[in-house]
Amino acid sequence: MKSLAELEAIRKATLSRINVRKEEKGETTRVVVGMATCGIAAGARPVMLAFVDEIQKRQLQHVTVSQTGCVGMCRLEPMVDVYVPGQEKVTYVHVKPEMVPRIVAEHVVNGRPVEEYTIGAADNN
Amino acid sequence: MKEIALHLLDIVQNSVTAGAGHVNITFDLGADGMLSMTVEDDGRGMSKEFVQSVQSPFVTTRSTRKVGLGIPLLMQNAMLSGGDVHIDSEQGKGTTITARFGTRSIDCLPLGDLASTMASIVMGSPDKPEFSLTCRSPKGEMSFSTEEIRPVLEGVSLAEPGVVQWIKESLEEEITPILGGIMQ
Numbered sequence: 268m269k270s271l272a273e274l275e276a277i278r279k280a281t282l283s284r285i286n287v288r289k290e291e292k293g294e295t296t297r298v299v300v301g302m303a304t305c306g307i308a309a310g311a312r313p314v315m316l317a318f319v320d321e322i323q324k325r326q327l328q329h330v331t332v333s334q335t336g337c338v339g340m341c342r343l344e345p346m347v348d349v350y351v352p353g354q355e356k357v358t359y360v361h362v363k364p365e366m367v368p369r370i371v372a373e374h375v376v377n378g379r380p381v382e383e384y385t386i387g388a389a390d391n392n
Numbered sequence: 393m394k395e396i397a398l399h400l401l402d403i404v405q406n407s408v409t410a411g412a413g414h415v416n417i418t419f420d421l422g423a424d425g426m427l428s429m430t431v432e433d434d435g436r437g438m439s440k441e442f443v444q445s446v447q448s449p450f451v452t453t454r455s456t457r458k459v460g461l462g463i464p465l466l467m468q469n470a471m472l473s474g475g476d477v478h479i480d481s482e483q484g485k486g487t488t489i490t491a492r493f494g495t496r497s498i499d500c501l502p503l504g505d506l507a508s509t510m511a512s513i514v515m516g517s518p519d520k521p522e523f524s525l526t527c528r529s530p531k532g533e534m535s536f537s538t539e540e541i542r543p544v545l546e547g548v549s550l551a552e553p554g555v556v557q558w559i560k561e562s563l564e565e566e567i568t569p570i571l572g573g574i575m576q
Contacts (some may be wrong), residue, residue, distance in 0.1 A: 271544050277554040278545050285548070302516065304462045307402050308393050312505075312512050316560070319515070323553035332553070334516040 284328055293329045294352035296375055301346040303337035309344035310363070317367035318347075330375055343389065349374055358386040395504020396429060396493060399466045403431060403489060404513050404523075406462065409453070410435025410487065412521045419506070421529035421571060425496040426475070427503070433521070434486040443481050466491055473500035495574045503574045507563035511556050514538060518551035525563070527570045534566040 300306070300315040318332045340346065343360040349370070350356050357380045359370060366384055374380045382388055393399050400417065407415045412435035421427045438446065445451045447467060452460030467477045475492035493500050510525055517523075524537035536559075538550060545555065568575070 271541070274541060274544050274555070274558050277552075277558050278548045281548050281552045281554050285552075302401075302512070303405075304402050304460075304465065307398050308465075312398065312401060312508055315512060315515075316508055316556075319553045319556050323557055331551075332515070333551075334512075 284326070288328045291328070296330045296352065297348075297350040298330065298332045298375065299335050299348040299350070300332065301336070301338060301344055302334040305337050305341035306344045306346065309341075311345040313364045314345045314347065314362050314367065317364040318371070321367055321371045325371065325376070327371075327375070343386065346386075349380070351375070351378055354378065359384045360386045360389045393465060393469065394501065396427070396469075396491075396501050397504035397506045397509040399462075399469065399491070399501075400429060400431070400506070401509045401512055402462045403466060405516075407431060407433035407435055407487070408517050408521065410437070412486065414524070415521050416524045417510075417526070419503075419525075419527045419571060421495070421574065423530050425494060427493045427495050427574065428490055429493070430488060430490045432486070432488040437483040437485050437487055438479075438481040439483055443479050446479065463489075469493075469501055473497040502576050503571055504576075506567055506571070506575075507560050510536070510563055511560035514559055515551045515556045518549050527567055529570045529573075532570050534570055536563060536566070 298318050300311055300318070302311050302315065315332060315334065322330050322332065338346065345362045347359045347362045348356055349359070351374070357374065359381070362384065370381055370384065393402070404415060404417070410433060412433035414434050416432045418430040419427065446463055449461050449464045463477070470477050470491045470493055474494035474497050478490045479487065481487040510523070514523060522537065522539045524535065524539070526535040527533065548555065
């Protein structure tokens with residue numbers, strides 16, 4: 268079994284990251300995943316955990332991942348909203364775990380939305 | 393839904409919305425292959441009339457629209473496998489929902505990735521309620537609770553990516569020996 272000692276180590280590592288976050292006072296980017304019945308059935312769970320993995324892997328300080336309910340466009344699930352401070356909200360649709368590293372690298376880190384995955388691109392098809 | 397674990401992720405949201413302080417989740421696999429999944433909460437509970445009507449897809453507590461498919465879909469999949477769903481609720485006390493699945497039926501869903509589901513549940517509601525998970529089968533028993541790990545974290549949120557990964561990985565190791573036979 269993974270031990271509580273291991274969790275203690277994770278706590279310490281996380282705590283130092285949180286302190287950096289507080290000192291730098293950078294604004295936080297929010298990643299919000301739709302996790303209602305429709306989102307879950309369409310595959311939102313692995314998408315959300317892929318964001319968690321990617322953020323942990325890159326040790327990103329100013330990014331949070333959270334969950335929301337159904338926004339009424341169930342046919343486009345799994346849907347993910349990315350809020351980068353100072354930019355307009357971007358909505359990604361039909362998101363798959365394989366798409367997550369690119370969204371994190373290009374949009375969350377570098378501020379350039381991945382146009383082809385967005386709701387705008389989906390509407391044009 | 394493609395997994396029983398995804399149904400769990402879905403219906404636990406009802407307990408959270410009901411303002412529960414504690415949500416106890418139990419998986420019990422009998423020697424006869426019957427799996428019962430129980431979600432017990434101390435949320436606000438439902439009236440007798442509402443318990444009766446909640447099986448209908450056209451009843452929901454949300455105000456944005458008039459359909460709610462969580463429980464109807466769970467019932468459909470439980471019944472397809474020769475099982476059933478039982479809801480016990482009292483206003484002001486809480487709700488217990490038990491879904492039984494016949495895991496030897498060809499129509500039964502796999503249990504799926506229960507560890508990922510628990511990590512997602514805890515991440516979605518890191519502060520309240522407290523969640524516990526118990527898994528039992530003829531092969532053994534395991535249990536996990538957010539109340540156990542909260543003191544170790546000393547105020548660090550359960551939604552921190554590192555903590556979420558720890559929950560997922562440690563549960564995977566513990567659940568597989570007990571329920572591994574029905575996971576896929």
